[in-house]
Amino acid sequence: MALFNICDSGKPDLPPQRLLRRKEAARYVQQTWGIPLSPQTMAKLAVVGGGPLFRKAGRFPLYEIDDLDRWARLKLGPKRRSTSDHFDQQQPDGVEVANQQSGQLVQKLGGGRSGAGKT
Secondary structure, three states, X not given: OXXXXXXXXXXXXXXXXXXXXXXXXXXXXXXXXXXXXOHHHHHHHHHHOOOOOXXXXXXXXXEOHHHHHHHHHHHOOOOOOOOOOOHHHHXXXXXEEEOOOOOOEEEEEOOEEEEOOOO
Protein backbone atom coordinates (compact mmCIF):
# COMPACT_ATOMS: atom_id res chain seq x y z
CA MET A 1 0.00 0.00 0.00
CA ALA A 2 1.51 3.31 -1.06
CA LEU A 3 1.76 6.17 1.41
CA PHE A 4 1.14 8.74 -1.31
CA ASN A 5 -0.82 8.61 -4.56
CA ILE A 6 1.04 9.14 -7.82
CA CYS A 7 -0.38 12.10 -9.75
CA ASP A 8 -0.42 12.57 -13.55
CA SER A 9 3.07 14.08 -13.57
CA GLY A 10 4.50 10.86 -12.15
CA LYS A 11 5.48 12.54 -8.87
CA PRO A 12 3.89 11.53 -5.57
CA ASP A 13 1.24 13.83 -4.09
CA LEU A 14 2.71 15.49 -1.05
CA PRO A 15 0.89 15.62 2.27
CA PRO A 16 -1.30 18.70 2.63
CA GLN A 17 0.96 20.18 5.32
CA ARG A 18 4.63 20.45 6.11
CA LEU A 19 6.11 17.57 8.09
CA LEU A 20 8.07 18.44 11.23
CA ARG A 21 11.30 16.87 12.43
CA ARG A 22 11.35 15.64 16.02
CA LYS A 23 12.90 18.80 17.51
CA GLU A 24 10.36 21.02 15.71
CA ALA A 25 7.52 18.71 16.70
CA ALA A 26 8.46 18.84 20.40
CA ARG A 27 8.68 22.65 20.23
CA TYR A 28 5.30 22.81 18.47
CA VAL A 29 3.59 20.72 21.19
CA GLN A 30 5.15 22.84 23.94
CA GLN A 31 4.25 26.18 22.36
CA THR A 32 0.80 25.23 21.11
CA TRP A 33 -0.48 23.02 23.92
CA GLY A 34 1.74 23.92 26.87
CA ILE A 35 2.68 20.27 27.37
CA PRO A 36 6.34 19.87 28.37
CA LEU A 37 7.94 17.58 25.79
CA SER A 38 11.52 17.06 24.72
CA PRO A 39 12.83 15.50 21.50
CA GLN A 40 14.41 12.79 23.68
CA THR A 41 11.01 11.89 25.16
CA MET A 42 9.54 11.76 21.67
CA ALA A 43 12.36 9.43 20.62
CA LYS A 44 11.63 7.14 23.57
CA LEU A 45 7.90 7.13 22.82
CA ALA A 46 8.66 6.25 19.19
CA VAL A 47 10.39 3.10 20.48
CA VAL A 48 8.12 2.02 23.34
CA GLY A 49 4.85 3.41 21.97
CA GLY A 50 2.44 6.00 23.30
CA GLY A 51 3.68 8.93 21.24
CA PRO A 52 2.13 10.70 18.28
CA LEU A 53 1.94 9.01 14.90
CA PHE A 54 4.89 9.65 12.61
CA ARG A 55 6.34 8.72 9.24
CA LYS A 56 9.94 7.94 8.43
CA ALA A 57 11.99 9.35 5.60
CA GLY A 58 15.03 7.12 5.72
CA ARG A 59 16.11 7.30 9.34
CA PHE A 60 14.34 10.59 10.06
CA PRO A 61 10.97 10.58 11.85
CA LEU A 62 8.54 13.17 10.50
CA TYR A 63 5.39 14.33 12.26
CA GLU A 64 2.20 15.84 10.84
CA ILE A 65 0.73 18.74 12.80
CA ASP A 66 -2.73 17.11 12.84
CA ASP A 67 -1.24 14.00 14.48
CA LEU A 68 0.58 16.13 17.07
CA ASP A 69 -2.66 17.99 17.86
CA ARG A 70 -4.61 14.73 18.15
CA TRP A 71 -1.98 13.22 20.49
CA ALA A 72 -1.84 16.36 22.66
CA ARG A 73 -5.64 16.40 23.06
CA LEU A 74 -5.51 12.78 24.26
CA LYS A 75 -2.78 13.64 26.78
CA LEU A 76 -4.91 16.30 28.45
CA GLY A 77 -7.10 15.07 31.28
CA PRO A 78 -10.62 16.20 32.05
CA LYS A 79 -11.26 19.57 33.67
CA ARG A 80 -11.16 19.45 37.46
CA ARG A 81 -12.36 21.69 40.25
CA SER A 82 -9.69 20.54 42.71
CA THR A 83 -6.60 18.34 42.87
CA SER A 84 -8.59 15.79 44.88
CA ASP A 85 -11.09 15.23 42.06
CA HIS A 86 -10.84 11.75 40.58
CA PHE A 87 -11.66 10.85 36.99
CA ASP A 88 -14.58 8.62 38.04
CA GLN A 89 -16.12 11.61 39.87
CA GLN A 90 -16.29 13.49 36.57
CA GLN A 91 -18.76 10.99 35.04
CA PRO A 92 -22.49 11.80 34.91
CA ASP A 93 -24.84 9.95 37.29
CA GLY A 94 -25.76 6.42 36.26
CA VAL A 95 -22.58 5.85 34.23
CA GLU A 96 -20.57 2.74 35.03
CA VAL A 97 -16.85 3.39 35.43
CA ALA A 98 -13.81 1.42 36.52
CA ASN A 99 -12.58 2.14 40.04
CA GLN A 100 -8.99 3.27 39.51
CA GLN A 101 -7.61 1.78 42.75
CA SER A 102 -9.26 -1.66 42.71
CA GLY A 103 -10.06 -2.07 39.01
CA GLN A 104 -13.62 -3.09 39.96
CA LEU A 105 -16.60 -1.93 37.97
CA VAL A 106 -18.70 0.49 40.01
CA GLN A 107 -21.89 2.35 39.23
CA LYS A 108 -22.27 5.94 40.30
CA LEU A 109 -25.79 6.72 41.51
CA GLY A 110 -26.63 10.19 42.79
CA GLY A 111 -23.12 10.78 44.11
CA GLY A 112 -22.87 7.41 45.89
CA ARG A 113 -21.19 4.25 44.62
CA SER A 114 -22.21 0.65 44.79
CA GLY A 115 -20.28 -2.41 43.67
CA ALA A 116 -21.12 -4.04 40.35
CA GLY A 117 -23.95 -6.54 40.67
CA LYS A 118 -25.20 -5.15 44.01
CA THR A 119 -28.67 -3.63 44.29
